[in-house]
Amino acid sequence: MSLGVLLVEDDRELRTTLRDALQVEGYRVVSSASLADARAVMFNALAQGGLDIVLIDPGLPDGDGASLLADLRRQHGTPVIVISARPGEDHKVRLLDEGADDYLVKPFSLAELLARMRVALRHRGTTVHPAIVRYDRADLAVDLETRRVRRAGAEVHLTPTEYRLLARLVRHAGQVVTHRQLLVDVWGPEYTEHTHYLRLYMAQLRAKLEAEPADPRLLLTEPGVGYRLVEPED
Amino acid sequence: MFGLDGRIDLANLALILVLSAAIAAIWSMPLASLAASAIAVIAFNFAFVPPRGAFAVDLHQHALLLVTMLTVSWIVTLLVARLRWHTAQATAQALRSDQLREFAEALRMADEPVAQASILRDAVRRLSGAEPTLLLSSPSVNTDEASAIHLLGSVAPDESSGLRLCLKEGRPMGPGTGRHEEQLSWYLPMRGASGAFGAALVRRATGASGELRNHVQVLCDQLGAALERSDALRSAAAAREQAQGHALRNTLLTAISHDHRTPLATILGAASALHDQDERLSLAQRRRLAATIVDEATQLSRLTDNTLQLARLGQVGVALQRDWESVEEMVGTVLRRVRQRGPQHRVKARVEAGLPLLRCDAVLMVQLLDNLVDNALKHGIGDTPVEVMARRAGHSVLIAVQDRGPGVPAAQRRRIFDTFQRGDTDAVAEGGDDRPRPGAGVGLALCKAIARVHGGELCLRARSNGGSSFEVTLPVEECPEGTSREGDEGAPP
Numbered sequence: 001m002s003l004g005v006l007l008v009e010d011d012r013e014l015r016t017t018l019r020d021a022l023q024v025e026g027y028r029v030v031s032s033a034s035l036a037d038a039r040a041v042m043f044n045a046l047a048q049g050g051l052d053i054v055l056i057d058p059g060l061p062d063g064d065g066a067s068l069l070a071d072l073r074r075q076h077g078t079p080v081i082v083i084s085a086r087p088g089e090d091h092k093v094r095l096l097d098e099g100a101d102d103y104l105v106k107p108f109s110l111a112e113l114l115a116r117m118r119v120a121l122r123h124r125g126t127t128v129h130p131a132i133v134r135y136d137r138a139d140l141a142v143d144l145e146t147r148r149v150r151r152a153g154a155e156v157h158l159t160p161t162e163y164r165l166l167a168r169l170v171r172h173a174g175q176v177v178t179h180r181q182l183l184v185d186v187w188g189p190e191y192t193e194h195t196h197y198l199r200l201y202m203a204q205l206r207a208k209l210e211a212e213p214a215d216p217r218l219l220l221t222e223p224g225v226g227y228r229l230v231e232p233e234d
Numbered sequence: 235m236f237g238l239d240g241r242i243d244l245a246n247l248a249l250i251l252v253l254s255a256a257i258a259a260i261w262s263m264p265l266a267s268l269a270a271s272a273i274a275v276i277a278f279n280f281a282f283v284p285p286r287g288a289f290a291v292d293l294h295q296h297a298l299l300l301v302t303m304l305t306v307s308w309i310v311t312l313l314v315a316r317l318r319w320h321t322a323q324a325t326a327q328a329l330r331s332d333q334l335r336e337f338a339e340a341l342r343m344a345d346e347p348v349a350q351a352s353i354l355r356d357a358v359r360r361l362s363g364a365e366p367t368l369l370l371s372s373p374s375v376n377t378d379e380a381s382a383i384h385l386l387g388s389v390a391p392d393e394s395s396g397l398r399l400c401l402k403e404g405r406p407m408g409p410g411t412g413r414h415e416e417q418l419s420w421y422l423p424m425r426g427a428s429g430a431f432g433a434a435l436v437r438r439a440t441g442a443s444g445e446l447r448n449h450v451q452v453l454c455d456q457l458g459a460a461l462e463r464s465d466a467l468r469s470a471a472a473a474r475e476q477a478q479g480h481a482l483r484n485t486l487l488t489a490i491s492h493d494h495r496t497p498l499a500t501i502l503g504a505a506s507a508l509h510d511q512d513e514r515l516s517l518a519q520r521r522r523l524a525a526t527i528v529d530e531a532t533q534l535s536r537l538t539d540n541t542l543q544l545a546r547l548g549q550v551g552v553a554l555q556r557d558w559e560s561v562e563e564m565v566g567t568v569l570r571r572v573r574q575r576g577p578q579h580r581v582k583a584r585v586e587a588g589l590p591l592l593r594c595d596a597v598l599m600v601q602l603l604d605n606l607v608d609n610a611l612k613h614g615i616g617d618t619p620v621e622v623m624a625r626r627a628g629h630s631v632l633i634a635v636q637d638r639g640p641g642v643p644a645a646q647r648r649r650i651f652d653t654f655q656r657g658d659t660d661a662v663a664e665g666g667d668d669r670p671r672p673g674a675g676v677g678l679a680l681c682k683a684i685a686r687v688h689g690g691e692l693c694l695r696a697r698s699n700g701g702s703s704f705e706v707t708l709p710v711e712e713c714p715e716g717t718s719r720e721g722d723e724g725a726p727p
Contacts, residue, residue: 090555107535109528179557196558196713199591203560214562214583218296220570221563224555 003052003121004045006039007031008068009083010060018055021110035063039071046076052124053117057083058095066095073099079120083108093225096178103176103225114166119174119231135170137232140209140218142170149209156208161186165201166209166229169219174231176222202227236281244282244296248303251278255307256314264315271307275300330449333357337453341460351386354434354457358450364437369397370424370461371432389435396421397433403429406451410444420447424454426462482548485679486541493537493676497530504530532584533573536608540676545603547683554595554687558713561589561631564596568603568622574612578620579611589624589631594688598707602684602692603635605677606704610637613702629709630690638701647694651682681706 005027009015012033019029030045032038037054045051054072058065069080082103084092092103103121104113135142138151144167149156158166164186169177182198183191191197202221206213220228238247255271262270280289283296291297340353351368358366367387389397396414399654400407400421408420424432434454436447493632504523507515515523546552562585572579592599610620618638625632642650681704685692690708697703 107531196591199558199560199563203562206562212583214565214585215569216566221567221596223559223564223567223600224557 002026002028004028004030004050005040005117006038006045006054008033008054008060008065010034010057013223018113025114028185031090035065035068038065038068042068042072046078050086051078053112053121054080055083055117056077056080057085059085060105066098069095069098069100077124079124080130081113081116081120092211093178093180096176096225097180100201101175115174115231123172123175135173135229135232137218137230138191142166144170152207158205162201162205162208165198166205169227169229173229176226178226180226182226200226239282245281248278248299251275252303252306252310256310259307259311259314259450264311267311267315268308271311272304275304275307278303325415326445333361333449334452334456338456341456346388346465347464348384349459350457350460351432354453355386357453358434358436361446361450362436362438366437367393367397367435369394369401369433369435371401371430387435393419393435399434400433401430406447408447409438410447413553420450422447422451422454424458424461426455426458428462431458431461448636466468473529477550482545486545490541494534497534497537500530501527501534537676539601540605540680543598544676544680544683547680547687552687555597556593556595558591558715559594559596559599560591561585564599564603565622566635567600567622571600571604572607580617581607581611581622582619583622584624585622586625589626590710591713592631592708594708598684599665599688602681602706603633605681606635606706608679610635610639610702610704613637613639615639619699627707630709632707633703634703634705636697636701636703638699641696641702643696644696647696650694651678651692 003026005022007015007018007022009018009031010033015031015033019031022029029048030041030051032041032217042051042054044234054068056068065082072078072080079101082092082095082100083106084103085106091132091153092105095134096103098103098128100142101123102116103129104116135144141150142148147163149158149166165182169197179195179198180192183194187194187197202219205212206216206219210216210218220230222228225230238250251274255267255274258270259267271651276289279291279296280287281298283291283300291300337353337357340551341350344350344353347370351370355366355368365387367385367389370384370386385394394420395415396407400423404423404425405411405413406420406422408417408422409415411420414421418438420434420436420438421432423430424434432454434450436450438446504526508520508523508527565583565585569581569583607620607622614620614637621634621636623634623636682692685706685708688708690706692704692706695703695705
């Protein structure tokens with residue numbers, strides 16, 4: 001059975017191009033050009049159980065796509081990917097903090113979009129992995145159940161904070177996790193402004209887990225947004 | 235005098251009287267000393283001039299003596315009085331010029347018109363003994379043009395209209411000025427070379443002289459000149475800003491019309507070939523055209539990012555999203571982006587351990603480094619690697635992007651950061667297999683702008699063994715609190 005995608009994008013050319021490309025990839029695509037229409041389509045599709053992922057451009061003619069995200073988040077865990085055309089980082093960071101799963105900045109390639117969708121769907125548990133408790137990529141292996149971290153087969157000793165930071169990223173492997181989300185979940189809600197903690201602990205993690213900390217291949221930085229642990233190997 | 239009586243003759247006694255009259259003239263008021271000398275002469279006549287004890291005078295002998303005595307006494311008195319008057323004038327003049335000098339000094343120290351005006355108020359209050367009211371109509375007082383008139387002090391409605399009239403006509407009004415003599419107060423304009431920039435209402439104390447008015451007028455005119463000067467400075471700054479804005483807009487228009495057209499033309503060419511010649515093209519040709527479209531669109535996207543960012547940074551009061559950022563992370567991000575664009579690119583990083591965090595906008599800094607690396611890759615020769623090096627340099631962090639290309643000729647080094655300089659592209663094209671790519675002009679100008687908004691600098695240094703080193707220096711700020719490294723046994727913070 002094919003997966004259902006709701007594409008909310010007001011630019012006709014981009015909407016058509018993406019719809020065609022996604023259909024070629026085997027998705028069932030419903031597209032919408034306005035917020036009002038998207039809301040109607042969304043609840044209809046949700047009622048029939050045929051909506052697996054939402055792609056949304058928040059800058060719609062009849063309102064901010066963020067309200068659609070709020071509606072969706074109140075009832076459903078359907079993944080949402082934000083397609084942002086805004087140059088400033090704060091807008092998409094806000095949407096991510098409010099519960100969007102990932103983002104893409106226009107212009108983007110189809111390959112990037114498909115990769116983001118694949119990761120978002122995996123976290124939803126649509127595919128065989130229900131939720132990520134194990135992470136394997138290159139020579140790094142993390143098991144959240146046994147709290148074990150191995151690099152090239154050898155056990156790596158992490159401090160409690162380093163481990164919690166890594167575990168938070170592993171749970172959303174392949175997806176961006178914002179600075180704010182990391183600070184709240186690892187340090188606590190009163191630490192949201194302490195970005196310098198994050199920088200220091202990320203540097204420590206990279207020193208322990210990356211072959212070349214200045215050229216990381218696993219723990220990636222999304223400037224101005226947050227961090228992303230590379231998608232695990234299938 | 236009575237002691238000397240009889241020992242010296244009458245004429246000598248008279249001289250002593252003249253002497254005392256002169257001394258009296260020095261010490262007392264002119265009128266009093268005139269009267270005193272007259273009385274002294276009469277008394278002298280009574281006491282010493284024969285016949286003694288009577289006012290009768292021997293006309294032939296003593297009348298001449300008495301008249302001469304009186305005349306000389308009066309002349310001395312008048313001369314002394316005139317001297318004293320001149321001295322007093324000179325002292326007052328000196329006092330006023332001292333005041334003027336101090337006032338001018340104070341005006342120079344205060345660069346803000348309202349502050350300057352309050353200095354004038356203080357000075358006038360000291361001179362006239364009453365609180366003056368000032369009306370300023372300089373655009374530099376208030377940026378809001380509609381409310382360009384600024385009132386300092388309290389004012390009655392008719393006084394307010396008097397001030398406005400004085401400001402409009404630029405001429406003094408009030409007693410002694412020849413205009414509106416019936417007014418109780420003086421209305422004095424603050425005149426600059428090109429008109430009045432304000433007016434002062436001076437409530438005069440009784441007996442205030444025209445000289446006081448002249449003096450206050452001079453002070454007012456000084457303030458007028460100061461207001462005129464700050465107006466001129468302000469409009470010059472505005473004109474400069476506008477000129478810069480125009481220059482930036484022209485730059486951006488040129489960027490869009492020139493640099494953006496080339497990739498657009500290529501994209502359009504490739505896309506229309508795919509569209510029109512569809513079946514006549516081989517599969518390989520079609521793939522090549524599609525790849526060209528992807529490449530050129532990527533290039534166009536970078537150009538657009540750079541141009542938009544340059545326009546944004548050119549605006550006044552641009553807000554940066556500053557946070558504590560790690561140099562290692564920013565360099566790592568750039569390496570990943572370069573790899574994504576082309577896995578064949580060879581870029582190496584050498585980041586000194588333990589570099590301090592920088593307070594900067596990571597998106598901009600990554601864009602800066604990305605542009606520098608992209609530029610180095612375009613101008614490098616063959617597959618010599620591009621190096622990104624970061625180290626501490628005093629109170630700054632230095633990040634250098636170094637290549638082993640042909641380098642930039644000395645004559646062009648200074649101008650390479652101007653928006654439309656992009657080196658001798660023909661020479662590069664002969665060396666490399668790729669044709670010269672446009673866009674370095676906007677890219678390097680943007681890099682410089684980004685470094686500057688962070689309080690840093692970007693410069694180009696020629697490397698001793700060939701090649702270029704683009705070096706960014708960024709200031710290091712004190713990090714809010716040191717997070718001590720967590721020990722292995724340590725509890726989580």
